[in-house]
Amino acid sequence: MLQILYLAQDLADPAVRRRTLTLVTGGARVTLAGFRRGANPLAAIDGVEPIELGTTADGRFGQRIGAVVRACMSLKSRLAHVPKPDLIIARNLEMLALARRAVAVFGGTVPIVYECLDIHRLMLRQDMVGRTLRAAEGQLGKDVRLLITSSPAFVEHYFRPISSIGAPPMLLENKVLELDDGISEPKAAPAECPVPGAPWKIGWFGALRCRRSLALLAEFSRRMNGRFEVVLRGRPAYSEFEDFDGFVTNEPFMRFEGAYRNPEDLADIYGEVHFTWAIDFFEEGQNSAWLLPNRLYEGCRHGRVPISMKGTETARFLSVRGIGLVLEEADADSLDTVLGSLSPQSYADATERISRCNPGSWIFSRADCEALVRQLAALTVETRQHVPIVATAGTRHNEGGFL
DSSP: OOEEEEEESOTTOHHHHHHHHHHHHTTOEEEEEEEEOSOOGGGOBTTBOOEEEEEOOTTOHHHHHHHHHHHHHHHHHHTTTSOOOSEEEEESHHHHHHHHHHHHHHTSOOOEEEEOOOOOGGGGOSSHHHHHHHHHHHHHTTTOOEEEESOHHHIIIIITTTOOOOSOEEEOOOOEEEOSSSSSOOOOOOOOOOOTTOOEEEEEEEEEOOHHHHHHHHHHHHHHTTSEEEEEEEEEOGGGOSOHHHHHHTOTTEEEOOOOOTTTTHHHHHHTOSEEEOOOOTTTTTHHHHOOOHHHHHHHHTTOEEEEETTSHHHHHHHHHTOSEEESSSSHHHHHHHHTTOOHHHHHHHHHHHHTSOGGGTEEEHHHHHHHHHHHHHHTTOSSSOOOOOOOSOOOTTSOSBO
């Protein structure tokens, strides 16, 4: 059985829970270690007791560096009772530093996989800060055997032209984990138009960190005066909002329903709405334009119509499949143009186009989990040279795994 040490930047992140479930389902034995940024009991995983290396604060890069330094100093004792892993997966840059230290602790022969699913704005700066961080990434990642990322645009715009990471990239999209064993729930019922007098509902689920999206959805829902309601679910990044809870409370057509389990609760929460907000302006023109968010796959899996922004990787993804709605401008007027004249027939047509897509576009199955673990196991065969791997775990627009 493949032994994996998974180093995560936030043990309360639902995406960390999903990746751990993926690896365990694929047949690996996973030791999870990392930092905690907050409490989230919904991120607990049966049978996996994480090793906490300290606490960090969202948005405080300097504090995170200090936490990593302290964790490196204590890592040997923290991992004293952990069997030597066959492989280490480092999620994000700071965990790559810990992975290098862990390799030394275990004897210097453990291959490292670098998992990078967001490109922080600091990495893209052209000043000394950006150059220093990219140099650190290149130094820490010089022996990385595989780069896992979730969007081809990250490779196109960052890893190939800017980053010094030389490892082959593998696309592992943010698909819905669907295992047919009680971990995931059934697909949501088909979306139906609201009865007369009831609102259309836009669901914004997941990592809630975009002030501009919040303001835009609030303005639009007020303009529509009850024809549209905005439902928020997930984990707000409170450091990015002046007063998230107060703002939402004061909005007449917006409500926040708290966190949820992924994938167990997806059918229920998407079953409540008609549209998926698949837009993020958090790092506009950079990471936000390049990412393919979890809610894109989740909403489409459950037949809800995604709303995207022109010029983004999400819009390109939807265009290839001929589905979804695209805003020309990031304002309420554009939303009004796209949604204001919506009819039951046009909505039915939009959901029908989604239903004709291959379900594999949205789902990561048990077989996919097993294929991923086999690919990771192949990295351990020889740590000094790359081995040929058939990539079937991830897909891009042409259904190939490696980019």
